Amino acid sequence: MPVDDAFSRHDMAILYDSFNGDGPDREFYLRLAGSPCRILDLGCGTGSLTLALARRGHAVTGLDPAPGMLAVARAKDTDRIVEWVSGSAMGFTLDREFDLVIMTGHVFQVFLDDPEASAVLASAYKHLAPGGRLAFESRNPLVREWERWTEPLTRARADVPDLGPVEVYYRVQQVEAEHVTFDTVFTLIETGERRTSASTLRFPGRATIARLLDDAGFRTVDWYGDWKRSPLTPQSSEIIAIASR
CATH class of the missing domain: 3.40.50.150 (Vaccinia Virus protein VP39)
Known part of the structure; x- marks a missing residue:
């Protein structure tokens, strides 16, 4: 894995x-x-x-x-x-x-x-x-939480040590049977750098x-x-x- x-x-x-x-x-x-x-x-x-x-x-x-x-x-x-x-x-x-x-x-x-x-x-x-x-x-x-994993509903901001303000949101890429694949997208506000991590979860x-x-x-x-x-x-x-x- x-x-x-x-x-x-x-x-x-x-x-x-x-x-x-x-x-x-x-x-x-x-x-x-x-x-x-x-x-x-x-x-x-x-x-x-x-x-x-x-x-x-x-x-x-x-x-x-x-x-x-x-x-x-x-x-x-x-x-x-x-x-x-x-x-x-x-x-x-x-x-x-x-x-x-x-x-x-x-x-x-x-x-x-x-x-x-x-x-x-x-x-x-x-x-x-x-x-x-x-x-x-x-x-x-049964409650299909992934349907709420959209950018508008998941966007959040935090101050991260040594990086300053950072925003995050989630976006679903694929739903297939029990599996949901999605991205976590971080944006470093001061530099505009984006860091993205792909994940798959089983439900x-x-x-x-x-x-x-x-x-x-x-x-x-x-x-x-x-x-x-x-x-x-x-x-x-x-x-x-x-x-x-």
Whole structure:
């Protein structure tokens, strides 16, 4: 699975970090962790939530395949409280178990077919301690969020360190079955430079996710439709799964 430029390149990862601050999912995952425990953050990205969990006393490992993302994460970790690991969620092996494994920021959607998703879930299951939990979310395909990924609806601006004001917007290039291909377009206002990263995401439905979890060995799954733990319905914006080993 190739890593998008928006994640692999350090200059692009800085832009990503500036436009992806804390959202309503942050408190959900912080509360899910509960008392201090061992946590693995799969696809930890630039590490904002990873560090927040570590600062609450958890023993946290952050794993990501993108060197740009990990470079930004490590730069934030001035107290060296997180173990950062470079690796793919589809085939990693660590020498310990975890009480909680999380995949946030819709990371689950970057795995574009059943074999990729199954490899990730199997690796997570293998690294969970008895009674451990895997938690992640995926956008509900029934609400067709990608139809709102247009320039007028997604345009935003932020001040980026060392770059000044930057604008971003999204534009969809192709929708085919479960897959949506789109561009993230950054414009550096002071120079007019444009940096574009192409991405493809999978939008699996609940039934597909449930089957994949069952195939990986998870027998108990709690489902939610938003960050307030509302029941999952066809109108829910999110498919949130908490699977127990």
